Amino acid sequence: MPPASSPDLFGERLSAATARICDAVTAVSASNPVVIIDGRSGAGKSSLAARVARAWPLHTPVQLLALDSVYPGWGGLERGAEIAREQVLRPHGRGLIGIWRRWDWERQEEAEAHAVDPALGLIVEGCGALTPASAALADVAVWVDGPRDSRRRRALERDGDGFCRHWDMWAAQEEAHMTRNEPHKLASITVATP
Template sequence: MGPLAGELSAAPPSCGPVRLIAVDGHAGSGKTTFTARLADALAPTVPGGAVPVLHLDDLASHEALFGWTGRLLDQVVDPLARGVTAHYEPYDWTTRRFTAPRALPAAPVVLIEGVGAGRAAVRPYLTRLLWLERTSEEAWPRGRRRDGIGLSAFWDMWTVAETRHFLADPSRPYADTLVRECKEGYELLPGHPTTA
C-alpha cells in the first residue's frame, strides 16, 4: 500500500488543489475496508496527516440509489475545486431522510468510495480511479452475508439497480488501477483507462 500512497500523494491535483481519488467496485467487493487502509497509508504523506473519505452511501437514498450525481457535483466537487470545505447532507438509511450537513475539507488528497464513484460525470475531476477486482457473483453474496437476512429484499432491489447502472455507465474500463485482495493484503494491477 505504501508505493500506491506515495504515487497518489505525488500526483498532480485534479479538482482545484485536491487530488480526488475514487474507489469503485461492486457492492460487497471490499471498497470501504480498502479505502480505510488507503487513507491510513496516505495520512503520513500529506500535510496535516488526515485524508478525508466520502462514502457514497451518504449521498444515495432509497429513492435514488444512483441518482446522486448532481448532489455530488454541487455539494462536494464544486467547493473542492474552489479549494474550500465542502458540506454535504448525509442520508440516514434508518429514518429515510437527509440529515445536518457534514464538512469535507479540501485536503491535499480526498477519497471517494462507493458503487459508481468512477462514473463518467465524475471522472474529469479524478486524479485516479481504482477498481476493486471482484465480480458481482463474488461480491454480492459477501454483501448479503455482511448485512444479514433483514436486508435481503433491499439487496434484491439493489442488484438490479447496480446491474443497470454499470451497463449504462461502466467504471471498470476506465480504472487506472485494479485492486485484487490476496493473502498478503492487496495486489495492484494496471487498469486499462480509455478516453471518457
C-alpha cells in the same frame, strides 16, 4: 516453499491495492488529491478506502466520504453519486467548501450536514462514484470488483438481512451504472478481489 493459496487473499489484494493507490497519490504532487473508488457491492470498496485513509501518504489528513452515507434510500444509487459530484467533488475542485447531508436510513430522510475542506485530500467511495463527469475531477480513479458469490457473501455478512431483500434491486442499479458509465474503463487502477 510457500503455500499454494493464501488464507487471506482478500486482505493481500487490498494491501497491494492500497500501496498502488498511495504511490499514485504521491505522484500527483498535490496537497489535496482526490481518489474515487467505485465497484460492485461487496467487492471491497469500503475496506480499501479505509486502508487508503489509514495509509494516506501525505502529511495532511485525508477526508473520506462513503456514498452509503449519502444514497437517498435503496433506490438512490444514481442520485447519491450526483450528490457527491455536485455538492462535494465540484466544489473541492474549485477550492470551495463542499457540503453533504447524511442520509438517515431509519427515518428515510436527510440528517445533519458535513463540510469537506478543499485544502485537504479527499477519498470518495461507493458504487456509482466513478462516471465520466466525476473522473474528470479525480486524480486517482479506482475500480474494484470480484466474483458475484464472494461479493454477495461479504455484503450480506456485513449488512445482514437488511440488505438481503434489496440485493436484486441494488444489483440492477449497479448494472445500469456500469452500462451507462463504464467505470471500469475510467479507472487508472483496477483491483480484482477473490
